[in-house]
Amino acid sequence: MxxxxxxxxxxxxxxxxxxxxxxxxxxxxxxxxxxxxxxxQLEQIPADVPPARGEVVPEIDIEAAGRTSQHLGFWAEPIAIDTGISPQALMAYGNAELVARKLWPNCNIAWTTLAGIGQIETRHGTYNGKLFGGSSLDENGYADPPIVGVPLDGSPGLAEIPDSDGGKWDGDTQFDRAVGPMQFIPESWARLGLDANGDGEANPNQIDDAALSAANLLCSAGGDLSTPEGWTTAVHSYNMSNQYLLDVRDAAASYALRQPAI
Structure with missing residues (x-):
């Protein structure tokens, strides 16, 4: 052979x-x-606008010292199991709904809408655009590593927004970049950013602050988010894209059913 x-x-x-x-x-x-x-077996997602409000957020003392969202752990943990959203993010969305109810009583924003936006923007503080090494929310609600978008330099498909914060939040002294779990542009953060974790500083990288500030943006733009017109206007203020609106709606509606975003 x-x-x-x-x-x-x-x-x-x-x-x-x-x-x-x-x-x-x-x-x-x-x-x-x-x-x-x-x-x-996941349920079919309703096409209603606005999407359903989801599990009722229990009342807590939102004026207590410190990070009030942590008092919603008992509410967030079982929902986290069903939806795949981290308890840190859920507590922030629920806390933002309660605070918004006091600050803007006619807004009627629901935590599910905030969660829908959080899903599309960064998957609740976990997607940072890198192929390897995603982010996560630490025990204090900060995205680690911080989530910073591409420079808004006028490239195809991008707006051109010159630096507005001296690089404080995005590390870029030439152009602004979207920052944090809810992807705020520093220029917008300067107008809309709010402190929700009680540390005295509004920080776009911290999920409580970012969620409440997102509610501020949506309520300021949409008025009454319990109406189709108000909800649509509010979400378009975040991103003027019909596909974006549909994606947020579907994610929010899925979370209202206590299931993952499809």
Missing amino acids: SSGLQKTLGCGCSAVLAVVIVISFVGWALSLMDNVAPSR
Whole structure:
């Protein structure tokens, strides 16, 4: 037998063995699946505008010292399991709804709308645009690492917004960049940013501050978000895109059903 033929037969045997191993593994895996509970069947998302309000946010003392959102942990944790939103983000959205109810009583903003925007902007402080190494919200509600967008330098598809904060929030002294879990431009943050975690500073990287400031933006633009017109105007103030509006609506409606955004 020639050495060439031996090599050929050797490779053939290896290939056959590999196929046998794969088939065996697949069979073993399928046998295990018989004992696994079926995946959750998600409900169809309603097309209502505005989307439903979702689980009622319980009353807490929003004027207490410190980070009041933490008093919503008992409410957020079971919803987090069902929706895939972190408790840190859910507490911030719920807290923002309660504070907005006092500051802008005619706005009627719901935490689900804020969560819809948080999903599309940064997946609740976890998407930072990098292929490897996403962000997460730490125990104090800060995105780690901080989430900073591309320079708004007038490139195709981008507005041109010169630096407005000396690079304080975005690290860019030439152009503004969107910052934090709710992706605020520093120029907008200077007008709309609010302190919600009780540390005396409005910081776009902190989810409580970012969520309440997003409510400020939406309520200022839309008026009454319980109406289709008000909700549409408010969301368009965040991003003048009909696809963006539909994406936010669908995410918010899914969260109202206590299920992940589809």
